[in-house]
Amino acid sequence: MRILSIVVSVVMLAFASTALAQVKLTLWSHWAAEKIKRDFVEDAIKRFEAANPGVKIEASWYEKNALYASLKTALRAGTAPDIFYAEPDQVEYMENGLLLDLTPLNWSAIEPWAKEIWSYKGKPYGLPLEASTVELYYNKKLMGEMGIKLPASLQLDAATMLDLVKKARAKNLTPMALGVGDRPFPGAYLTHEALLKKLGPQDYDKLLKGSLSWSDSRVVDTLRLVRSWAEAGLLPTTFTTLKLGEAHSYFHTNPGAVMFLNGSWYTSRAFNAPDKGGQPPGFALGVMKFPAVPGAACNECRTLSVQGSYVANAATKHPKEALAFLNSFATPAVANRWLENVLVQTGIKADYDKVGGPHAGYFRELQATSAGAKYYFGMPIQVMQGKPKEVFTQVMNSAFPAGSISVDDAVKQMNAAYGK
């Protein structure tokens, strides 16, 4: 009897300790097709598991649209993972109390503007891993062939831009690869970067939030400017149906374009192997600033936004471990590693001088376009919600650049969306 009870208690103890020791966290993330970022996160998971034996993290990788659909339904059903990828525009998570309050994290290691973007009612809810600017990538070889020289400021003026478009078309080249087939933001880059420069950060903010009318003459002038580029043949004919991955390939591989307007996370696809969607070997990549807009309030303004972040499920059974994992990202070492490998900005404070690695040259070029920049924090679709966001996506992202809607109609639609 005694032996039996000893055996039983030993077995129970073993069970209990394994139950205590093995904590399993589930993580769902975007970036299934972006190897560099995926590798980074999986590496971070391995480091965390090594530092915290007894915690295992199981990661599932998705494409963004599929991830969002799964999360929406899983959160409703109560089957959502402990940690998942989110972007700051998903305010519905915070409005419905579905996210864990991340106040205990080490916020001194994180840029204040990034924390601000993820704050809701004064509390932070996301770890801002990925930040990005909108960059104008270009093919150095093709630019040279057209005899366009980039000034030292790395910023063309509007007239040179128009000239470039015409020259490219004359040589049967597409001036700019861009596609809105499966994303709600690339087409809008053209207009919102131009608008930001023309209006300056305060008025631009007003415009996005609905307190400045789209019929403002500065807005209309900027729209006409962008329209003039589009009408000269800036964009591919397949612009409305070209998917994001295809647009990358259109720029650097086939058929090849002079420029590509994309977030600075361009490299997480482009620096993959060519058969995985990356640049061909020896591709002469250059980065320049978005062209200057005539009569602009702030030609050095640009958008800086937080993209891929990680959040924790409010209903997680392991909040301590989830917080610990997210906190493991909040160090300059991690930020530097991110910068060196992923080559895109981050919301975590980094030691910019110490960034080395095999692509340091590209990184310096990237930094050069942000030299002296003033930032507006947030992409339009992160700032807008509901009806204005839907109309912006259809009109400014897709129809307006494609030329399917006139400047006046676009203005009318945008104003109507805000109820004006």
Next chain:
Amino acid sequence: MPVAPRPGEALPPARALPPASLDRQPWGAIIAFLLPAFTIYIALTAYPVFRTLWNSFHKVLPRNEAYVGLDNYAALVQDEIFWRSVQNTFIWACASPLAEVSIALLLALALYAKIPGRRFFRIAWFTPVLMSYVVVGIVWVWIYNYDWGAANAILRALGLERWVQAWIGDPRIALPSLIFITTWMWTGFNMVVLLAALHALPSEVIEAAELDNCGWGAKLLHIIIPMVKPTLLNLLVLSFIGKMKIFDLVWITTKGGPLWSTETVSTYTYKRAFEWNTFDLGYPSTIAAVWFVFVLVAVLGLTWAFRQRDRLEY
């Protein structure tokens, strides 16, 4: 054990029992037969309808549901995207059946005229119907590709460069392009039905018309069409109902764009329920409820209108 009788044969007697009264209804059996079907129906069809209606009067969030009365309905009246999607769906549901059925009739007549190989053609033309809308959507996105798609390639090969378009990228022709796809898909089905109907016609009438030296057009108009009218009407209604429900094709090809030119009620409902930055299920339920009424009214209206011409039996 007794075997199933051939028609006309008498069943062998089972056992020596007094004959059951033919007037007494075997309620036990009736209920047993109907119970499984009705359980499933009530649980997964009838109840959801009422639940959706209930949702439409509430704001339905993950943690709570708040009664909002007619707010959702009021918002719906103002919702231009909803009305645009209603318009698109109705256009689709009217244009596609007309195209499908008329082309199908001509094709059926062609086969009826006893051209060689008609068994093969009948089978070949039926195949588009079998493919999933997902497959059809992907293939047609390729066909409509501006640079290398078959549509533009054929036009260029024929020297019709002027007519080359961005078929699903241009808001003006995106919807017709999609309607073309469903026509492609369903004409074969309609043709097969009409062919069967034609074969069921008494051949003496058609032969008599031929003897009377009626022109081909007159024969068609005055004899054949009236005789297959019930089938024609039936096909129109079926096609109409099918197009009112359409979702898969739009979702794979254009997702409702560009500029809402292909937004249908089903895609809009899905987006409001699962893609907008909100968890609220109340508003999409309102869309579903209003649309339900529209569909019922439309189908009843069509059926009533056609009933005047000919009796459609259920």
Next chain:
Amino acid sequence: MIPKAFLFVVVIVYTAFAAGPFVWVATMSLRTTSEITQDHYAWPETLHWEKFPQAWFNSNYSVYFENSLLVVVSAVAVLTVVGAMAAHCFARYRFRVNRILYFIIFSAIIFPPQITIIALFQILVQYGLYNSLVGLTLVYIAVQLPLTVYILESFFARIPADLFDAARIDGYPEWQIFWKVSLPIALPAIATTIILNTILLWNEFLYAVVLITDEAKRTLPLGIQRFMGDQLEDVGMIATGLMIAIIPVVLIYVFFSEKLIQGMTAGAVK
């Protein structure tokens, strides 16, 4: 009279139009993407049969296929039994609420999916059946029930009443009448509904997209869509994937075409 030759030409052109896309996908499925980008319409030079096992094993195709198979076979089996029982009852028994009940089920054919899908989502979540193949199967049964009952009822109704009266006089219990009399005679219609339901459910997309999110539980149409996203427009691979999805349906069709056409059109011919 329209010359037969002209009609023949029209017919040939239409056949090219109807079957063309399918043939195009078939040829692309046997070529590599680089070959395709060079010439989208060439006939395959070398038949790359190895792409098929590649598509099957390198993506999750086997999983999607099995899930579809499981769901469709179960749903169709239950549908046939439950639908036949109800149809037999509606067709053969006279009771006052017969036509009303029949109409209630039959009318569901015109219900647009939106009226049920949001609530179905809520219901499945509530009972823990969300994101499960069981839940999807149940929904599929409910979705196809009205059509099944409709097709079978009209067939059962055509069976001469004397057979039933004779059987009843002879003392057969109702269940045996159903099993031994109705079913065997209605076998052609039942075969038709089986084929019809199989094809419709095999291709079903909307309910699957809303009610299944787990990668491991996806059915084939969802899998194809995911495949498309994964492959970043690897046109050759996608074409191979499409062929794998089409082939089962084509096989069913090739073997059962007459029966299928008869069945699908039987309800529509008046």
